[in-house]
Amino acid sequence: MSSKCLLLVSVVLALTGLTQSFQPLFASDGNSTSHREITQRAVLRKTAEVCRDIAGAEGRDFSLTIDDSLTADRVQEACSVSDNSTSLLSSVLFHTSIANMYFSNANVDLASALSDEHHFDGEMFQKGRDLITKGVSAVKASVKLENFIAGRWTLGRVCHTLQDFYSHSNWVELGNIAPYNALIKPDKTIKNLAGPNISTCRNCTGDNCDDNLLPDVLQQGLLTSGYFNLISSEKPDGKCSHGGSFDQTSKRDPVGGINKDKIGSSHGSLHHEAADLAENATVELLGDIRTAVGDQNFLRLMGLSQSSVLCFVIDTTGSMSDDIAEAKRVSFKIIDSKRGTQQEPSAYILVPFNDPGFGPLLMTTDADKFKESISQLTASGGGDIPELCLSGLQLALTAAPPLSEIFVFTDAPAKDAALKSTITALIESTKSEVTFMLTDVLTSRRKRALNQADAQLYRDLARASGGQAIEVSKSDLALATSVIEDSSSSAVVTVFQVVMNPGKPDNFTFVFDSSLRNVTVYITGTSSLSFNLTSATGVSQSSSESSGPLASLSLAGNLRRLTLNNDNETGMWEISVDSNDTYSVKVTGQSSINFIYNLVEAHEGLHADFFLKEGRPLSGGNATLLVTVAGSDSVNIPEITLYDNSGPAEVNGTLQSLGGSNFLVTFNEIPAGDFVVRLRGEDSSSSLRSTPSRFQRQASTQMKTSSISLTAQANSTNIEPGSTVVIPFTVTTTTSGVINETATGTFRVRATNDRSFDSTSPSSVTIETDGGGRANGTVTLTAPDTAASGTDVTLTIEADDAATTDINYVVLRFSVAAEVTDVNGPVCQEVSTSTNCSSSSLCYSSQWQFVANVTDGVNGTGIERVTIREGNGTLNTTTVVGSGGENITVASYQASCCADKVELSVVDKVGNVGICVGQVRQSTTVAPVTAANVTTYTTSTGGHTLSSTLCVWITVVALPLWK
């Protein structure tokens, strides 16, 4: 790369914070609407609509008003089916999913800042539409394989491009009040484009661009969009510009622009119309996905699940048969006691490992399939050699939803300890907890037994994640697995957690609030450890009492588990621990009140904004978190801190409220050691109490800083089978959080992916003397020809300074998406309709029937599913072979005459959607009706209706989903 080219790249990188779209996350003027808000509102509306429809079909009430004032908490509550399991609700997973979608949406302004098609700039209508329809196909393929995380990531990107259309084109100016349906329908043509030689704009009058679109364009309804260029003012003659001070094209004739990104933009007076249309367009897009994937999968894609996953990573070598039997027992117990309740795990994940193999990963929502798989595990082989534990754990970490708790069962050292930093990166990125069930550590005389150093690897990973390293004899394992049952409860929150390494006697305090249920205290440490627990009113219990005034205590190996007797005593509690060996204390309970946080990073530019920051924050710098408080719309302004117990040090953040329960929290310094995010606050929602209840929560994941900055951006999250994505990355060193431009040095680089796809990476990069403090490189990732559409792959890129063990990383997710050639929706053709409906008898005592043939066309992928979209009758489908050898799905619908209409959704194998409509209508001709009058009609023989007193009118159409 020439130095001129390098310069250009760095100019571009420096300016990527400029936003030439709706503001990505935060509208700095306070009144404009950002991509984040548009996306969140659309997700909440569509999710609520789906829940309303499900409730209607099941005959349940649904009283939530669906409008733009919905909150995730209220939607979650309205969507939950109350059962007798008295489970608490948690909206943490829903909030996390929404955040993933808006972060990925916003990231398009970083990763594809200057690509016209990603923003519908420069009249790139066809290419922009292709990005949307290809992206939607990829989302549907991901959902089909239950890869919801990757699906959300792609969906966020697609929404960005779709939403930008309404800001960057003249769709709003043309007077349209509904979204442009052709943008989400690959089989529709985009019409009325202003051709390349058609002038579309004239100069603005000074700063006023209200009237710069040419009257001819408006009269003829021609579609155009603004040109944008950061560096050159070149644009085709007579064309509109995007506008704004970064856009050089808007400085030459025709001067000015047409974007509606915010209120202060060229066409800012139309900003709110554009944002509303973008929201409605997003709702439509979500509706198309909903129909294609079905209601339950749609809700899972949106993250609407209260329960956690049950995730086991199990060593299957010879000595593990007792452990496997125990994992089986406890999982069966959980499944059998929770099946059919809201607490039933939302998915089951099982990863076996041994040597030389690991996997395959089983991820299923079907409890019986999980039971069958865990029953089939047998302990065999191995014996003397360490196992591929971390490789198995890597699979689980990338497959499980964020914030999961993963249980690893082993009795042997990890052969793949070199993956430790990768696993740590994945833990920090997913915020999942890893708890190790280590059996017969140090006690076994077998060669494969763990020594202290081996066990320390597991302890370090547990600690980094906020999980526990439980060391127990095989015979006592059953006593320890109660932690698995505890973690499978709903709405588990961490109130307080600390690891003392090295150990020293200390006292710890924490606050219990009135929302907490089933409080449990876990202490791990050596057998000489003793403790004393004191309640808010001063009642004490020591470690020698197994059943005392406050709690009952059970012991298993190095684990002490205290179950509190009652949850009513709110206020400040204390625990004093006496031990000089390493120990940990963890206090959990169940509560709806919790929080999520993500590290964000400010980018400079005219419209400075924040973007999701991958990897570790920079040592000595500042940090910004986007925090959402879940479970209470009435939390007063909380206190958010970074807590480092090695100091101990606690740094206070400065809060900026973003509306709802979202806060932007800025820390001017970051603790130097490992630290966690803490939240304290007051909840005034409880109507029973006159004073607000104080509460405290703590994030599990340990964070740490790095002086290495690693950035990597891929311009697409999708890879076609057999193709390669190239991911450029940059390594810099920083001092006090700022790039040190005179630094030099060599950094080791490693790229690891969880699918064993081919990948290349330099083994190191060097910052040269005049390199401006930066070193660049590229990583490639190649999907095999055989990779199925919808397969996800997680790539972790790490850079470390071998000398100081300083490390930073980026975690990138991709989905395999084969090119979709079947873009046409399935087609319906009526076969017959018959009715016994009569106006004289009660409607429920008579029936009508509608039969249609459904096909997917010659080049179609075939019919996947026919479902009832509207109507409460019964549907049967059979497949027959047509005269031309084609497959025909015969859909036969039967319903009582009380509902005279049916709409069937027909979905093909790649998720294209068609709709069949059938309807019975009373004729206006009045005559006596008897059963004998009933005749069978089809639309093609509609003339028969003349002779009938009862008219059956049927339409059979393949409607676009949205008109």
Ligand SMILES: *[C@@H]1O[C@H](CO)[C@@H](O)[C@H](O)[C@H]1NC(C)=O
């Ligand atoms: C936001 O809009 C309100 C009412 O339209 C106005 O009073 C206020 O000044 C605006 N705020 C900003 C920062 O533009």
Ligand SMILES: *[C@@H]1O[C@H](CO)[C@@H](O)[C@H](O)[C@H]1NC(C)=O
């Ligand atoms: C829930 O409780 C009600 C009344 O207590 C009972 O009638 C119903 O059968 C219970 N449902 C389930 C699923 O246990």
Ligand SMILES: *[C@@H]1O[C@H](CO)[C@@H](O)[C@H](O)[C@H]1NC(C)=O
């Ligand atoms: C968006 O959809 C809502 C609900 O269907 C409707 O009330 C509103 O008018 C629509 N907004 C626009 C700008 O079309």
Ligand SMILES: *[C@@H]1O[C@H](CO)[C@@H](O)[C@H](O)[C@H]1NC(C)=O
């Ligand atoms: C812990 O608290 C006890 C009783 O309040 C006190 O005697 C002891 O000195 C404290 N220990 C530490 C390490 O602060």
